[in-house]
Amino acid sequence: MVKIFLILTLLVSFSSAEDLLIKKIQSLISPATFAKDKAYIDTIFSPKKDFYEEDGRVDSIKVIKTLKDNGILNLFFKKPRDINISFKTKGAPLLFIKIMSDSLQNIGYYKYMTKESGFNDSEFTWKINLISEYAADPIIVSQELKKSNCKIIDVIKENDTDWTYIVDMKNAKLDVPKVEDGVELKLKRSLYAYWLNVSNMEKIEISSSSRNDWYPHIAYYDKSLKLLRVNKIDTKKTNITLDIKEDTHYIKISDIYTLKNIKDDLVLSPTAKKIN
Structure with missing residues (x-):
């Protein structure tokens, strides 16, 4: 009796898992498409266990990719x-x-x-x-x-x-260059402000070409991108040193007036690493 109960439980669990996958597929395509391509869908989604994450969730991205690659999902x-x-x-x-x-x-x-x-x-x-x-x-x-x-x-x-x-977003981070100790970083001319990961640094020296008319605008952010402080220098600069406080994870480098003032590279030279 116990064996029968266990077998029935496993069958119900397996059936429920299959239902989740089928429901996901049906939610992405029209009923007419599902009915027309049912046999093909059964084939391309076999074995069904391959379309589940380790925690039992349906792998939506894999399902969408399979439908799309096989010409069933049109975007x-x-x-x-x-x-x-x-x-x-x-x-x-x-x-x-x-x-x-x-x-x-x-x-x-x-x-x-x-x-x-x-x-x-x-x-x-x-x-x-x-x-x-x-x-x-x-x-x-x-x-x-x-x-x-x-x-x-x-x-x-x-x-x-x-x-x-x-x-x-458990392990989220900005996809931006990371400033590392002893590694010089050149920022090329850009239409957009420069975002950098400075989580390992304590001091950074920035050199600006004499061809630039750079009026520094530096914003400091924590790991969650909460703004910590802003430094604005209304004087043309060719060299400045940034003091990176303990909670600072990212900085944004810009110009008070316009990024067109930065015609040549800005060169970042890390001079001190944070001590953990």
């Missing part, structure tokens, strides 16, 4: 449409928005509007709207987020134009 529209994307996390909101906005920019999304942002039951949501001829590709978004040690743990398709991403 393109016949004409541009309004797209709504919600990004959710339990991590630090400022760091999350910075990582997400950088990732979107890196995959070609520059023009979007924030529709809402805020906490709900300890979960932070950032919702954006954009006009595009295709829905954001979850595979490309996932690959971009990996650069910042973030992982997409679920992708929810409400309909063709409304998507939600659940993001794990």
Whole structure:
């Protein structure tokens, strides 16, 4: 009797697991497509156990990639449409928005509007709207987020134009150059402010070419991207030394007036390492 009970329990568990995968597939494609390609879907998703994470969750990214690679999931529209994307996390909101906005920019999304942002039951949501001829590709978004040690743990398709991403930020960091002791770093001319990871440093010397008209604007941030302090120097500088306080993890280097003032490289020379 005990053996029968155990066998039945295992069968129910296995069936429930299969149901989760099938439900995820059905949520990503139309009922007509699912019915038409059912036999093919059974084939490409075999064995089903390969589409689950170690904790029992369906691997949404792997499911989407399999559907997409086999021509079952189409992310393109016949004409541009309004797209709504919600990004959710339990991590630090400022760091999350910075990582997400950088990732979107890196995959070609520059023009979007924030529709809402805020906490709900300890979960932070950032919702954006954009006009595009295709829905954001979850595979490309996932690959971009990996650069910042973030992982997409679920992708929810409400309909063709409304998507939600659940993001794990447990080990999140900005995908920016890290200043290391004894390693000179050259910052090339850029249209954007320079973000750097300075978590290991105590002092950094910055040299600026005489061709530059650099009026330093330095912002200091902690690990969660909370702004700690800002230094503005309204005098042209060719050399400055930064004192990196204990809680500082990132800095942003810019110019008070315009980055066009920086025509040549800025050269960073670490001069003192933090003692842990």
